[in-house]
Amino acid sequence: MSESSGVSVAPPGPRGYPLLGVFPSARKDPLGFFLESARTHGDVVALPFGMRRLYLLSHPDHIKYVLQEHDGLFQKGPAAARIKPLFGESLTTVDGDDWSRRRRLLRPAFQPQRLVAAVPTIAAMAEEMLGRWRSPLEHGRPLDVFAEMIGVTRAIILRILFGDVSEVDAWTVGQAFTTTAERVNRELWSPLGWLFRLLPSSARYDRAERCLDEFMTRRIDEARRRGPGRDLLSTMLAARDEETDGRFDDAALADELKALFVAGHTTTASGLAWVWYVLSQNSRARRRLQNEVRAVLGTRPPTADDLPALDYTRTVIEETLRLYPPTWVTARTTSRAVDIGEYHIPANVIVLLSPYVTHRDPRFWEDPDRFDPDRFSPGRGIRPRYAYFPFGGGPRACIGSLLALIEMQVIVAMMAQRYELTLAPGSRVDPHPGIVLEPYPGVRAILHPTGPGTGS
């Protein structure tokens, strides 16, 4: 892999329809379409999306090259235009020096000791949720586990970012986010998506965007007036970049908070909902999980010190993130032409990397569609580093990956201590690829109290 030599050839790929290209098939079943394209055409595939050509790369070596490249060859900003309503100008969407400065400023907020200190907050929020489940349990009523996971992860990220947030504020911000996300998701799979943004937006959507911005601005003002605190916003307000002596100004901080709010709960909620879906399909894994949780914790809530011992819980989460990676695709734009293997990728085109596709590649994963947490047991499965990348990699790897894993481990353990979940009769769950990979139309589950230990 190198900057283009000029002798490379155009990558293969499906032809698609005149004008629309592969849009109709990609839109009908995006995941199936990407999997099939990689299986049929190989590691580098050219996909005509309308008038544009996108390039899907699925070999771990190519993914490593794109993610670890440091010389501005692959830019994130241009391809992130569609998610700007949710992420604004933030760490997730900017490039170059602006990105490095923001990453340095945010680093202190994500230090492991700070995140570990969030365990009691996470456990308290999970406890509240589990308390609310007594009524559906008693009445045998199904519960939408995905909606519950959104609720609990949203409450947690608001608490971690801002400290106390009233129920009314949490509800209002949640609604505003849902409205904004609906629009972004609608644009994502529209062949006219690029035009969408030229149309006047609806009053409801404008109100939602304003509501999110106003909430962030108000909380920044309050935090400034209040002085130092233990929440992430306080750390961000205090952060000073040693290299430039710069700080976040209020506008930058508001966008950064909005992005952390979104990235910090949608992904984790979908990952957790998928955990419960796959467990509902695997009774042996459910038993092993319950036994581990019972042996390590008994009936008390987990502390940070317990997490290393909740080893099977961790492998269940890792294996779920393999099969259903919440960030199922990520994109970069080439700033110059580049050769990937024998293939030529032009300048100014979008390159797609899909963990969903690479995580199901039989060259790196035996029987890839099977749920098998033991793939992640120590000593098992020597595979290329980038055969698995649910949190991306290289300099732009997920800044919140440790928080996400801690949060998921605590919540999964606490749920497994009390309940076993089975899918409600007649319900079917499909992966729905929007901003994150959601279980559609949710995970309708029946709760069963967990019985005494059964041995592994």
Ligand code: HEM
């Ligand atoms: C299961 C949960 C999560 C998953 C699967 C996930 C996945 C990812 C991935 C794949 C990337 C890299 C995208 C790319 O290379 O284009 C990323 C970046 C990012 N994530 Fe996460 N994430 C999760 C949780 C979180 C949490 C909890 C936070 C914050 C509280 C967070 C904040 C971010 C930010 C700010 C970036 C941008 C980093 C940069 O560009 O420097 N994520 N995430």
